Amino acid sequence: MATTSYFEEALSPVDTDGKANPSSLMTTLEVLISSYSGEHRLYLKVTDPNGDERSFPLSHRQAVALHGGLERACHYLQYI
Numbered sequence: 054m055a056t057t058s059y060f061e062e063a064l065s066p067v068d069t070d071g072k073a074n075p076s077s078l079m080t081t082l083e084v085l086i087s088s089y090s091g092e093h094r095l096y097l098k099v100t101d102p103n104g105d106e107r108s109f110p111l112s113h114r115q116a117v118a119l120h121g122g123l124e125r126a127c128h129y130l131q132y133i
């Protein structure tokens with residue numbers, strides 16, 4: 054089984070003021086490709102502050118939609 058990580062970041066939860074609270078317990082988000090299922094697939098992996106992991110395989114359609122949504126949001130905010 055080969056796994057390659059393309060993105061991994063610890064994310065701060067939103068506080069009551071709508072801003073990230075870096076002093077709170079962090080959740081980790083990872084984007085990876087794995088052949089765990091016997092074929093290469095794109096996964097989103099979320100690790101909560103307790104260390105519990107959940108992985109979500111994305112279909113081709115879901116991966117393209119996620120990419121498009123992130124790209125549009127980044128353009129709107131003028132990040133890119």
